[in-house]
Amino acid sequence: MTASFDIIRAAYAELIVSDLAASRHFYVDILGLVVTHEDDDAIYLRAFEEYLHHSLVLRRGPQPALAALAYRVRSQAEVTKAATHFESLGCPVEHRASGATRGIGEAVRVIDPLGFPIEFFYDAEHVERYTRRYDLQGTGAISRLDHFNILTPDVPAAQAHYESLGFKVSEDIQDDAGTVYASWLYRKATVHDIALTGGDGPRLHHIAFATHERNQIVNICDTLGAHRRSDHIERGPGRHGVSNAFYLYLRDPDGHRIEIYTHDYYTGDPDNPTLTWDVHDNQRRDWWGNPVVPSWYSEASTVLDLDGRPKPLVERVEAQEAAVTIGADGFSYTREGEAMPEYKLGNQV
Numbered sequence: 603m604t605a606s607f608d609i610i611r612a613a614y615a616e617l618i619v620s621d622l623a624a625s626r627h628f629y630v631d632i633l634g635l636v637v638t639h640e641d642d643d644a645i646y647l648r649a650f651e652e653y654l655h656h657s658l659v660l661r662r663g664p665q666p667a668l669a670a671l672a673y674r675v676r677s678q679a680e681v682t683k684a685a686t687h688f689e690s691l692g693c694p695v696e697h698r699a700s701g702a703t704r705g706i707g708e709a710v711r712v713i714d715p716l717g718f719p720i721e722f723f724y725d726a727e728h729v730e731r732y733t734r735r736y737d738l739q740g741t742g743a744i745s746r747l748d749h750f751n752i753l754t755p756d757v758p759a760a761q762a763h764y765e766s767l768g769f770k771v772s773e774d775i776q777d778d779a780g781t782v783y784a785s786w787l788y789r790k791a792t793v794h795d796i797a798l799t800g801g802d803g804p805r806l807h808h809i810a811f812a813t814h815e816r817n818q819i820v821n822i823c824d825t826l827g828a829h830r831r832s833d834h835i836e837r838g839p840g841r842h843g844v845s846n847a848f849y850l851y852l853r854d855p856d857g858h859r860i861e862i863y864t865h866d867y868y869t870g871d872p873d874n875p876t877l878t879w880d881v882h883d884n885q886r887r888d889w890w891g892n893p894v895v896p897s898w899y900s901e902a903s904t905v906l907d908l909d910g911r912p913k914p915l916v917e918r919v920e921a922q923e924a925a926v927t928i929g930a931d932g933f934s935y936t937r938e939g940e941a942m943p944e945y946k947l948g949n950q951v
């Protein structure tokens with residue numbers, strides 16, 4: 603059943619972090635996100651082009667985890683429709699009073715059919731939009747939240763759920779037997795608001811922020827080096843095959859994965875074509891054929907239920923992508939119509 607409420611975009615995430623001061627240093631002093639509000643329990647952050655109260659909440663807690671992924675809907679009436687929809691699915695639904703999350707109006711938080719804590723809201727406090735505050739922006743200025751990436755065992759089932767909410771697939775990764783390893787879906791006119799990565803789940807793979815330019819991503823790397831915090835860099839910088847975006851993956855002090863991302867493409871016309879990649883194409887995840895570090899496939903954040911308890915994992919039944927690609931990706935070639943040459947770098951892992 604197609605939902606009758608209108609999701610606009612991925613809007614904010616609430617992460618549980620074990621050390622608020624250490625997280626503040628990473629997200630504010632190094633990444634440059636703007637503090638809208640902070641107290642002993644939480645920090646509310648936004649990027650430079652954002653005028654809603656926050657796009658990231660860091661809440662102090664005993665175990666690092668995802669507390670919620672939040673989508674903005676087009677009106678307050680849609681929040682009520684969202685609640686009705688998920689109640690009709692038999693999902694746990696929590697009606698949240700205005701201010702239950704600082705800066706957010708009346709909202710609804712559900713455990714969706716994939717096991718994720720998802721919030722739908724419209725009313726939110728407006729704060730100063732720092733778009734032209736070049737006096738405050740570092741050269742690594744982050745513009746806005748762009749997307750969520752989640753690990754879920756059954757990608758086609760997860761895709762069907764998001765398509766029932768009005769999302770459309772922009773790109774996916776399959777093999778010639780039709781196994782789907784990953785899928786990218788959108789509501790706003792970019793490549794994705796949500797990406798589905800096949801794996802044991804529910805787990806959060808990453809949250810992504812967008813910059814306008816590649817050099818801002820390079821500056822973030824240089825800044826991490828200057829802080830002697832290069833260990834926060836997990837993968838990249840590089841150029842994605844899927845999405846064509848220039849990317850960098852960081853791990854925050856608790857290991858939550860944050861992507862900094864720029865340069866994907868417009869998907870707003872109704873006939874936007876879906877692009878399917880072969881899982882054996884070693885340029886699908888890095889257009890330059892560089893290896894995907896194993897931790898990128900294996901490590902992810904726990905998600906919580908509405909009572910704050912960690913969700914148990916469901917194992918993926920289909921093949922794991924890291925197991926079927928040739929070596930650790932970058933150690934192989936994919937050439938149209940040519941015999942397989944020797945491995946690019948060394949031998950298969």
Ligand SMILES: O=S(=O)(O)c1ccc(O)c(O)c1
Pocket residue numbers: 749751797810842843844845847861863886887888
């Ligand atoms: O690694 S992929 O090229 O598949 C990729 C594409 C877009 C993303 O946002 C991402 O996290 C990963």
Ligand SMILES: [Fe+2]
Pocket residue numbers: 749751797808810861863
């Ligand atoms: Fe991403």
